Every structure is written in structure tokens, then in C-alpha cells.
Amino acid sequence: MFVGHYGPSFAIRAVRPELPLWLTFLAAQLVDVAWALFVLAGVEKVRIVPGITAANPLDLYYMPYTHGLIMSLAWALAAGLVCKVLFNWPRWSLALWLAAAVLSHWLLDLLVHRPDLPLYGDAAKVGLGLWNIPPVALALEVIALFGGLWLYLRRTTARNAVGRYGPTVFVVTMLVIQVATSAGPPPPSTAALAWSALGAYLGFALVAGWIDAQRTSDTLSGAVPKEV
Numbered sequence: 001m002f003v004g005h006y007g008p009s010f011a012i013r014a015v016r017p018e019l020p021l022w023l024t025f026l027a028a029q030l031v032d033v034a035w036a037l038f039v040l041a042g043v044e045k046v047r048i049v050p051g052i053t054a055a056n057p058l059d060l061y062y063m064p065y066t067h068g069l070i071m072s073l074a075w076a077l078a079a080g081l082v083c084k085v086l087f088n089w090p091r092w093s094l095a096l097w098l099a100a101a102v103l104s105h106w107l108l109d110l111l112v113h114r115p116d117l118p119l120y121g122d123a124a125k126v127g128l129g130l131w132n133i134p135p136v137a138l139a140l141e142v143i144a145l146f147g148g149l150w151l152y153l154r155r156t157t158a159r160n161a162v163g164r165y166g167p168t169v170f171v172v173t174m175l176v177i178q179v180a181t182s183a184g185p186p187p188p189s190t191a192a193l194a195w196s197a198l199g200a201y202l203g204f205a206l207v208a209g210w211i212d213a214q215r216t217s218d219t220l221s222g223a224v225p226k227e228v
Helices: 003-015 021-028 030-041 069-086 092-112 134-155 161-183 190-212
Strands: 045-048 058-062 117-120 123-126 156-158 215-217
Touching (some): 003 161, 003 190, 021 092, 030 069, 030 092, 045 190, 069 092
Antiparallel strands (some): 117 123
């Protein structure tokens, strides 16, 4: 799963408007950001094996520090704690919501990955393998992404044309990029894969922050949510 991870980002931003969208975008992909950095550093391992799943050619055979369940919980709690201190949040609830965004990554990955997600260390690997049924995997991406977007649009109001049309155009563009990437040739190397992933995660977060600034939270302003 890739763009589907941003569904919880939109949803959490909608229910907790104190959390900016760029931050929930980074939180939802935090373990993948760390994974890309760890791959570049040689700490975690991936092979490009065309045909290993029907949806992508990635053999994610060693990633105990980012995609294990126990480590995902640790990343989630650490992110919540760091952000509470860094942003001086008055309530722990914000930290817990941010932690939920981080942990949502592992839960969604569980649906699509082959059994390569360790529960602890590099052992007891799980994964339901829906990447081997591409239409179902893509449908899950669409449901997660557009479900979160729908809630975000319901709970916020556009300030201008960018705020009105930008979120939908952005989400459709992300989905098109994913489909085009999946249909294209395999990455030329694991380093190229890691760098392109980092660029996408950071670029999407920047665009999300810009678009979010063009909308007003109805919860904070006291307005009644409008039809979208």
C-alpha cells in the first residue's frame, strides 16, 4: 500500500484540526521514510524481484527496525512524544492521535504485503498478500484514500479556489502516479527506489501542507460543516 496510507492522514486531520495535514502525512509514512533511509545506509534490505507479487517487484526480506509490529509501536510512541515536546502540545490526546497515524501504516500494510512483516525482530512474519490480487489491492487504496478525503472535506471549508479543488486534484494525481508507477518498469536499483520514495513522501507532505493552508477547519472556527 502506498497512497492509501494517506487516508488516515486526512481523517485524523479532520477530527483533530490542531494537527496540520503535512504532519499527519509525514506521520502516516514515517516508517517508510525511515525504511528508505535504512536501505540507503544498508541497515535494512530489499531486492528487486520481478513477479514476486502481482502488484510490485519488491522482496522486502529484511526490515525488522521499521516494519515489525513491536518496532512500529515504538516508532508511533516516539513520534507522539517528540512532537508533544517539540510543538508544546498541552494535551496528550494530540500525541496519541499522531501515534495512531504512525501505527496505521503497519495495519494497512498487513492487508497487502506478502508475509514479510515481522511481529518482533525478524521473526513471525505476517501479511495477507492482497498485492497478489491487484484489483482488490487498488480498491483498498481508493477506499482508504477517498474515505479520508471525504471526511476532511466534510470537516473543513475552502478559503479559495485552491482550497476548493486542490484536495481532490491532489488525491487523484497521487493515485495516477501510483498506477503509472505500478504499470511501469521495475526500479533500476534499490538506491533509486529509496531516493524516489523519499522524494515522494516529502513532496506529498509539502503539497498537503500548502493545500491545507487554503482551507479552514470548521471545528476550530465553530462553523457548521458544509456539504462538499
